[in-house]
Amino acid sequence: MVRMMLRFDNEKVHEPVTSQVILEEKIPLNIMSAYVNQQGGEILIDVDSEHAERLAKAFRKRGVTVDVPKLIEKDEVKCTSCGACVSLCPMNALKYDPSNKVELNEAVCNGITCGLCVDACPVRAIRLLG
Amino acid sequence: MPASILEGKNLKSNNQPSKKRTIEEINTKIRKGDIQVLPVSEFKKLVDSKGIQVAFNEIDVVTTGTFGAMCSSGALINVGHSDPPIKIQHAWINDVPITHPGAAVDLFIGATIGSETKGFEYGGGYVIEDLVKGDEVELRATAYGTDCYPRTEVETTITKDDLNQFILLNFRNGYQRYSCAVNGRDEIIYTYMGKLLPKYRNATYSGAGEIAPLSNDPNYETIGLGTKIFLGGGQGYVIGEGTQHSPSTGYGTLMVKGNAKQMNSNYLRGATFTGYGSSIYIGLGIPIPLLNIELAEKAAIRDEDILTDVIDYGVPRRGRPTLRKVSYKELKSGKLNLNNKEIKVSSISSLEKAESICRELASWIQQGNFTLTLPVERLSQEGQAKPMRQTKGGAAFVDSILQKAVTCEETEAIETVAKRLITKNVNHIVVVDTNYKLTGIVTSWDITKAIANGVKTLKEIIVTRVYTASSNEPLEVVAKRLTQHNISALPVIDGTQKVLGIITSEDIAKLVGGNING
Numbered sequence A: 001m002v003r004m005m006l007r008f009d010n011e012k013v014h015e016p017v018t019s020q021v022i023l024e025e026k027i028p029l030n031i032m033s034a035y036v037n038q039q040g041g042e043i044l045i046d047v048d049s050e051h052a053e054r055l056a057k058a059f060r061k062r063g064v065t066v067d068v069p070k071l072i073e074k075d076e077v078k079c080t081s082c083g084a085c086v087s088l089c090p091m092n093a094l095k096y097d098p099s100n101k102v103e104l105n106e107a108v109c110n111g112i113t114c115g116l117c118v119d120a121c122p123v124r125a126i127r128l129l130g
Numbered sequence B: 001m002p003a004s005i006l007e008g009k010n011l012k013s014n015n016q017p018s019k020k021r022t023i024e025e026i027n028t029k030i031r032k033g034d035i036q037v038l039p040v041s042e043f044k045k046l047v048d049s050k051g052i053q054v055a056f057n058e059i060d061v062v063t064t065g066t067f068g069a070m071c072s073s074g075a076l077i078n079v080g081h082s083d084p085p086i087k088i089q090h091a092w093i094n095d096v097p098i099t100h101p102g103a104a105v106d107l108f109i110g111a112t113i114g115s116e117t118k119g120f121e122y123g124g125g126y127v128i129e130d131l132v133k134g135d136e137v138e139l140r141a142t143a144y145g146t147d148c149y150p151r152t153e154v155e156t157t158i159t160k161d162d163l164n165q166f167i168l169l170n171f172r173n174g175y176q177r178y179s180c181a182v183n184g185r186d187e188i189i190y191t192y193m194g195k196l197l198p199k200y201r202n203a204t205y206s207g208a209g210e211i212a213p214l215s216n217d218p219n220y221e222t223i224g225l226g227t228k229i230f231l232g233g234g235q236g237y238v239i240g241e242g243t244q245h246s247p248s249t250g251y252g253t254l255m256v257k258g259n260a261k262q263m264n265s266n267y268l269r270g271a272t273f274t275g276y277g278s279s280i281y282i283g284l285g286i287p288i289p290l291l292n293i294e295l296a297e298k299a300a301i302r303d304e305d306i307l308t309d310v311i312d313y314g315v316p317r318r319g320r321p322t323l324r325k326v327s328y329k330e331l332k333s334g335k336l337n338l339n340n341k342e343i344k345v346s347s348i349s350s351l352e353k354a355e356s357i358c359r360e361l362a363s364w365i366q367q368g369n370f371t372l373t374l375p376v377e378r379l380s381q382e383g384q385a386k387p388m389r390q391t392k393g394g395a396a397f398v399d400s401i402l403q404k405a406v407t408c409e410e411t412e413a414i415e416t417v418a419k420r421l422i423t424k425n426v427n428h429i430v431v432v433d434t435n436y437k438l439t440g441i442v443t444s445w446d447i448t449k450a451i452a453n454g455v456k457t458l459k460e461i462i463v464t465r466v467y468t469a470s471s472n473e474p475l476e477v478v479a480k481r482l483t484q485h486n487i488s489a490l491p492v493i494d495g496t497q498k499v500l501g502i503i504t505s506e507d508i509a510k511l512v513g514g515n516i517n518g
């Protein structure tokens, strides 16, 4: 799954863009949260990784801003690459690189729905966002 | 850096028979700037490619390192005399209680002592790190006042520059190897080995394996009292064997000290282990002079030859069960085979920093800033750590108050079971299958409710998600589980789910009462 933030400006927000994209591209998506008013709107969606790129393109073509929001942050200065978080991560988002530095791949992290690594970090280098 | 050390010098690659080197020769070469030093991991590669003889002939010194949580640490500080003077009785730095072990103004910052205002999230380890970084910290002290030390209170801010001495003292460091931790319980546990997922779903280990100091000098020939070392980014010394030094079992340890004013937070960090307490991470680096070929052979040891135990930390006893032996090679692979399943394993001590300590120490030696010493006294090579002698009211375990469980099978009629509750005078009936294995539990309350509501079969009211205990668990742990889940009894089972008995909060209360009176 990939999480995306769709941002609509005050014109786009009056058009049925989301349903058009779903119908035309035939890509199922999961709306996690939505906020819309006269000034514009934001929709947070989850979509299958294999469709993510095509979906993002379809929205951008219609003038919607597409962001991949950050769900997690690792403070690289604080992190000692101790590894205490690595064996906990069910998504393999936390891994050793060839020089044994611990790296976070934000794109595959499940964020708040998981959070297993956060309280395991001895130097409190990991923070969940949103 | 390591490779360039090799390439930069015109090495005499030779196959001559082995020679010996003295520490004086090595130090002369260091001063002249033509020492051949390698991080020990590079040395092992050289042995692989050119053989031990050539590697020994070419290389004078190897550097080893480790960076891990060292709970048995602290810093001795002298804060100087106030005017009028105070003989400190109680002291705090940034709200962390500081021990006062000596005369008027000598204080000891214990790494694991938690703050009185922030709990585990700030502790002695962080105070030491803040001082090392040059930050201002708040010192508060009280005293009873004497004729020579009349003052009873003092409050001030200090930095490391205001301290007369700031000595990092680490009374157990450099573990030769350490066990790998897993958790067989059905709940997450938080330990000093990190967070352990239930039912053996992950594993953690500590120690740098083949690059750790004592792995490369297992008989303590060059590492002993007086060996000069890298400590926390500064220079220090080995001052003897560490506490719990256990050479006979392969778990040797070191006691080290160093001037913390020279250290830096790259290699010294305050830390918190959730649910356990605060601690400190310290980097340790030790050079090994290759005085003879035997020492070179020992420094060629590989991870596959360094074995340790996989231990179930879910069992809260001193003698935790060992599940298997494992090599550091397997641990570093990230995958551990346990009960025919592959689980993820990761370290809690930094291999990246351990390597960078080896490189940094090698460059100090290379640049002539660090000469080597031989121990003035060797560490003991025999003996092992003793357990505590417990003379008063040793802890009680589940098996000491285990009662026979009153049981039933789920096909029995509610009325029969209700009668059994009354005749046996109990509140809990453990539901078992024909092999006496646990399938559920019913309480007198469930039965009363069922009869009142006209429920027909026992099956409908059995609780199948049952919290359990095992017979070797300490009662403190079991009592905590009962309160946590707000229940009053736990079936006691063995590893195959077979019911051994039952333990109730009433029985625990009786025993605790007995202890208090006795």
Ligand code: SF4
Binding pocket: A072, A088, A089, A090, A091, A092, A093, A094, A108, A109, A110, A111, A112, A114, A115, A116, A117, A118
């Ligand atoms: S929150 Fe979960 S998925 Fe994300 S990095 Fe941490 S352990 Fe991995």
Ligand code: SF4
Binding pocket: A074, A078, A079, A080, A081, A082, A083, A084, A085, A086, A102, A120, A121, A122, A123, A124, A125, A126
């Ligand atoms: S537990 Fe924290 S310090 Fe250790 S590797 Fe993970 S993020 Fe870095």
